[in-house]
Amino acid sequence: MTPRERFQRTMHFQPVDRAPLWDWGPWSQTLRRWRQEGLTAEEGVPQLAECDPREDCGVDFAPVPRFEKQVLAEDERGVTYINEIGQTLKNLHEWELSMPLFLDYPVHNRAEWEALTSRFNPSSPERYPADWDTRRVRWQQNGVVVHLMGDRNMGFFGPLRERWGPEALMVVMKEDPLLVHEMMEFLADFFIGVLRRALEEAKIDWVIFWEDMACRHGSLISPKMFREFMVPRYQKVTEFVRSHGVDIIGVDSDGNVSELVPLWLEGGVNLVYPMEVQAGNDVAAYRREYGRDLLMTGGFDKRALAQGKRAIDAELARIMPVVEQGGYIPTIDHSVPPDVPYENFLYYWERKKQLLGA
Numbered sequence: 001m002t003p004r005e006r007f008q009r010t011m012h013f014q015p016v017d018r019a020p021l022w023d024w025g026p027w028s029q030t031l032r033r034w035r036q037e038g039l040t041a042e043e044g045v046p047q048l049a050e051c052d053p054r055e056d057c058g059v060d061f062a063p064v065p066r067f068e069k070q071v072l073a074e075d076e077r078g079v080t081y082i083n084e085i086g087q088t089l090k091n092l093h094e095w096e097l098s099m100p101l102f103l104d105y106p107v108h109n110r111a112e113w114e115a116l117t118s119r120f121n122p123s124s125p126e127r128y129p130a131d132w133d134t135r136r137v138r139w140q141q142n143g144v145v146v147h148l149m150g151d152r153n154m155g156f157f158g159p160l161r162e163r164w165g166p167e168a169l170m171v172v173m174k175e176d177p178l179l180v181h182e183m184m185e186f187l188a189d190f191f192i193g194v195l196r197r198a199l200e201e202a203k204i205d206w207v208i209f210w211e212d213m214a215c216r217h218g219s220l221i222s223p224k225m226f227r228e229f230m231v232p233r234y235q236k237v238t239e240f241v242r243s244h245g246v247d248i249i250g251v252d253s254d255g256n257v258s259e260l261v262p263l264w265l266e267g268g269v270n271l272v273y274p275m276e277v278q279a280g281n282d283v284a285a286y287r288r289e290y291g292r293d294l295l296m297t298g299g300f301d302k303r304a305l306a307q308g309k310r311a312i313d314a315e316l317a318r319i320m321p322v323v324e325q326g327g328y329i330p331t332i333d334h335s336v337p338p339d340v341p342y343e344n345f346l347y348y349w350e351r352k353k354q355l356l357g358a
Helices: 003-011 028-036 046-050 110-119 132-142 157-164 166-175 177-201 223-243 261-267 283-293 303-307 309-325 342-356
Strands: 054-056 070-074 078-082 088-092 101-104 145-149 206-210 249-252 271-273 295-300 328-332
Touching: 003 145, 003 328, 028 342, 046 342, 110 177, 145 177, 157 166, 157 177, 157 206, 166 177, 177 223, 223 249, 223 261, 261 283, 283 295, 283 309, 295 309, 303 309, 303 342, 309 328, 309 342
Parallel strands: 054 145, 145 206, 206 249, 249 271, 271 295, 295 328
Antiparallel strands: 070 078, 078 088, 088 101
């Protein structure tokens, strides 16, 4: 069974030889620790090379042209700079140890938003890689899973938060709802414009939005706001995607997504990940509630990796019944933090492969 066949059959609750073998990688600090504990590879983690192959289309949904990156200040601890999407950030050199400090955003009002839209021309030739034709022929022949991911630029709340900042965006949602409707309608049309060529020319297995719109206790905006602003635009884009034969449509969001899952389903999104356990997500509970309507990846509590073999075995035992039901790919629920010993990760990896039959 090819990786594509295995993925498609898993996500359609059909019999497979085994579940797909996917996973998240480690932080850079974690890699440094593991190299002190026996990891000999110069780059990456050899175990992750055993994962079923998958490729991203390489389609670009970001601003074109990018903003000019400018370093504003730098010292031994960190750097303050303007990044390629126009945000002003202060970052530690050890950037994974903390979130960056967001100092400013490229949009503060309607006029600045309208000026920014000139960087979102769906027909910009830079949006598709120069070797697009070679890639799509290869995908057709080699049976890998092909995903079309807009990274942090394809979604509705998430990408607008990247332009305005979260607090400012939520104020605008309350004080100028017409502008928010206009922005989200613009994004929906932009996404469709960029997606069209890929969906018409290549064999795409799934399309992925990005939102990161939940915290530990729930959604960053109310379900009422989601339904008013986002559901109609999700429906517009997901209906277009499905009309081109792609029926697996995912969204990447950290945090507790329990309030958001039914809204994404209403909008036509049927796969959610990474299902962070520490935020209160339970893939077994979601399966009981939503049955085959909801597809998932993630859901293995990364904290168990630091706790040792007994905790790892218990966590695998908790999620394996969902694996056996189908519609779910078990992975760690986000990147592996530096409190995880390499020995523990190796144990997890071999036990998971054993249980999957990989």
